[in-house]
Amino acid sequence: MTKRTDLLTGLPVTADGSGPPRERADAARNRARVLAAAEELFAAGDPAEITMEDIAKAAGIGRGTLYRRYPDRASIARALLDEHERALQSEILRGAPPLGPDESDPAERLAAFYAAMVDLLERHVHLLLGAETGSARYRTGAYGFWFTHVRVLAADCPDPEALADTLLAPLAPEVYRRQREQGISPDRIKRGLAALARGVLTDSGPKSPE
Amino acid sequence: MTKRTDLLTGLPVTADGSGPPRERADAARNRARVLAAAEELFAAGDPAEITMEDIAKAAGIGRGTLYRRYPDRASIARALLDEHERALQSEILRGAPPLGPDESDPAERLAAFYAAMVDLLERHVHLLLGAETGSARYRTGAYGFWFTHVRVLAADCPDPEALADTLLAPLAPEVYRRQREQGISPDRIKRGLAALARGVLTDSGPKSPE
DNA sequence: CACTAAGTGGACGATGTGTCCACTTGCTGG
DNA sequence: CCAGCAAGTGGACACATCGTCCACTTAGTG
Numbered sequence: 504m505t506k507r508t509d510l511l512t513g514l515p516v517t518a519d520g521s522g523p524p525r526e527r528a529d530a531a532r533n534r535a536r537v538l539a540a541a542e543e544l545f546a547a548g549d550p551a552e553i554t555m556e557d558i559a560k561a562a563g564i565g566r567g568t569l570y571r572r573y574p575d576r577a578s579i580a581r582a583l584l585d586e587h588e589r590a591l592q593s594e595i596l597r598g599a600p601p602l603g604p605d606e607s608d609p610a611e612r613l614a615a616f617y618a619a620m621v622d623l624l625e626r627h628v629h630l631l632l633g634a635e636t637g638s639a640r641y642r643t644g645a646y647g648f649w650f651t652h653v654r655v656l657a658a659d660c661p662d663p664e665a666l667a668d669t670l671l672a673p674l675a676p677e678v679y680r681r682q683r684e685q686g687i688s689p690d691r692i693k694r695g696l697a698a699l700a701r702g703v704l705t706d707s708g709p710k711s712p713e
Numbered sequence: 714m715t716k717r718t719d720l721l722t723g724l725p726v727t728a729d730g731s732g733p734p735r736e737r738a739d740a741a742r743n744r745a746r747v748l749a750a751a752e753e754l755f756a757a758g759d760p761a762e763i764t765m766e767d768i769a770k771a772a773g774i775g776r777g778t779l780y781r782r783y784p785d786r787a788s789i790a791r792a793l794l795d796e797h798e799r800a801l802q803s804e805i806l807r808g809a810p811p812l813g814p815d816e817s818d819p820a821e822r823l824a825a826f827y828a829a830m831v832d833l834l835e836r837h838v839h840l841l842l843g844a845e846t847g848s849a850r851y852r853t854g855a856y857g858f859w860f861t862h863v864r865v866l867a868a869d870c871p872d873p874e875a876l877a878d879t880l881l882a883p884l885a886p887e888v889y890r891r892q893r894e895q896g897i898s899p900d901r902i903k904r905g906l907a908a909l910a911r912g913v914l915t916d917s918g919p920k921s922p923e
Numbered sequence: 924c925a926c927t928a929a930g931t932g933g934a935c936g937a938t939g940t941g942t943c944c945a946c947t948t949g950c951t952g953g
Numbered sequence: 954c955c956a957g958c959a960a961g962t963g964g965a966c967a968c969a970t971c972g973t974c975c976a977c978t979t980a981g982t983g
Contacts, residue, residue, distance in 0.1 A: 527949055527960060551847075554939060565963030570941065637761075637847045638887045665897045665905040672882040677848045687875045695875040702912030737929060737980055764970060775932030780972065 536562040537569060541579045542630075550580065550633035580633030581643065587627060588645045591619055595652060609656040610704035613670070616652065617696035624679045625689045631676035640675060649674075657704065670703065746772040747779060751789045752840075760790065760843035790843030791853065797837060798855045801829055805862060819866040820914035823880070826862065827906035834889045835899045841886035850885060859884075869916060880913065 540561035544553050553576060559569040573579045594602050601608065601615040624631065640646055650667050657663040657670065672678070673696060682692055750771035754763050763786060769779040783789045804812050811818065811825040834841065850856055860877050867873040867880065882888070883906060892902055 525950090529949065530961060533961085555941090556939070559963090566940090567942080567944095567963050568961075569963095571961075574941085638891065640887075641891050660908065662901055662905055664895070665892065665901040666908070668888055668892050668895070668897075669883040669902070669905050669909060672885060672888045673879040675882060675885065675888075677850075678878055678882045678885075681848065681851050682875065682878050685874070685878070687878075691872055691875040692879070695872055695879050698870065698876070699879060699909070699913055702915075703909050705912070735981090739980070740930060743930085765972090766970070769932090776971090777932050777973080777975095778930075779932095781930075784972090 533562070533564050533568060534572060536564065537573070537579065538583060541633075542583055545580060545583075545629045545633045550576070550629055551636060553633070577634050577636075577639060580630045584627060584630045584634055584645075587623060591623060592645075592648055594619070609659070610701045613653065613656050613700035613704055614697040616656075617674070617700055618693045620649075620674050621679075621689050621693050621696070624674070624676065625683075628676055628680055628683075632680065635676060637677075646671075659706075660704070666703070670699075673699070743772070743774050743778060744782060746774065747783070747789065748793060751843075752793055755790060755793075755839040755843045760786070760839055761846060763843070787844050787846075787849060790840045794837060794840045794844055794855075797833060801833060802855075802858055804829070819869070820911045823863065823866050823910035823914055824907040826866075827884070827910055828903045830859075830884050831889075831899050831903050831906070834884070834886065835893075838886055838890055838893075842890065845886060847887075856881075867914065870914070876913070880909075883909070 537558065540563075541553075541558050544557060544561055555569055555576065556566060558576070558579065559566045562569070573582070595616065597603060601611040602619055605612055635643060635646075649671055653670050654663045654667040657666045660666055679692070683689075747768065750773075751763075751768050754767060754771055765779055765786065766776060768786070768789065769776045772779070783792070805826065807813060811821045812829055815822055845853060845856075859881055863880050864873045864877040867876045870876055889902070893899075
């Protein structure tokens with residue numbers, strides 16, 4: 504159930520029980536071509552510079568065909584990104600601590616989340632830059648998930664709602680790319696974020712009881 | 714001296730001592746019109762949607778005239794923003810603590826810097842969105858200043874270089890707009906950022922508690 | 924008052940977007 | 954095997970924005 508993946512993957516909605524409008528073979532082949540070509544193009548250069556025409560041409564199809572499934576560049580990047588993000592979301596919901604559920608230590612959970620996101624960013628910055636440039640980031644379903652997760656982790660703070668966006672800001676793909684271009688390694692970024700996680704979430708400040 | 718403001722304000726370079734190529738009256742009038750019109754347009758709607766044509770039309774001049782001084786939308790926004798940012802920079806360099814120089818308490822200085830930036834954002838988000846959309850933020854001179862400031866404040870941390878971009882990320886105009894649109898008041902944002910500043914920079918605190 | 928260079932504005936070519944629609948083709952059921 | 958049709962295709966089209974170019978205008982000067 505809940506197979507309404509059409510907006511993300513471009514797959515046709517499998518209507519409930521009734522006659523399912525199957526996807527034609529050539530259409531499937533073309534989608535595969537589009538995703539393969541887009542993956543390559545995004546990785547090759549600045550994703551903001553890639554045009555729909557470029558993708559169509561690289562995939563060997565016409566512009567009309569491309570637009571039929573993907574209304575813009577971002578939706579293609581999101582389709583490529585989707586499975587990776589789902590994997591991480593599943594880890595968070597059902598995996599082992601410190602990433603997965605763990606009542607005791609929100610600071611370590613946040614640090615683990617940061618580390619996992621850095622791994623995701625390191626592997627797929629180009630896709631994230633293609634999908635979430637600027638404010639578009641906040642309109643994706645994924646951001647909603649991260650937001651909720653962080654807000655819950657910050658539940659003991661005075662204002663979790665206000666903190667959540669603040670704590671997610673350093674994970675914006677533009678920030679990550681900037682840091683990497685400055686010569687900062689993923690590990691250093693992780694350590695910085697871990698310090699931030701512990702500093703903010705470790706039981707209120709200097710009087711840490713033990 | 715050092716009047717080389719042409720890139721920021723569009724003013725002609727006053728060559729050293731020799732014959733200064735004065736600005737003509739009609740040119741000055743038109744620049745004023747451009748800035749006034751742009752200020753209004755930026756405030757009215759999403760700055761990313763404003764075109765050079767819109768600004769030229771609103772200012773009552775031709776496109777060619779507009780391009781003569783401002784190569785793009787961002788440079789106009791920056792010209793409008795410049796004096797406000799300079800004022801804050803001057804406060805940081807020469808003002809009174811906690812914003813100004815103060816050897817004793819980097820955490821409070823960072824909190825004060827955050828508060829001042831929130832004030833700036835609250836008054837001029839539309840201009841900042843016009844000037845620094847996405848990665849363009851890192852290419853402005855202002856970002857370099859903030860970066861250096863924060864890096865110095867974080868000097869006692871393990872990796873100030875890596876922390877600086879991380880600590881500046883929540884001040885991205887897109888983040889601020891998002892939070893305000895979520896109904897979070899400037900004061901709540903300030904308090905969240907203050908907590909972050911103290912959590913990360915207060916030394917004694919959470920260092921390997923267990 | 925006439926000269927000159929700074930200043931002006933709109934036409935222009937290039938590029939990208941998204942839509943439209945006449946044609947093609949994969950999948951049936953007869 | 955074939956015919957029908959709906960899904961699928963691709964390129965032409967209309968539109969928007971960009972940035973440049975250059976013939977004309979005008980402010981300032983001697």
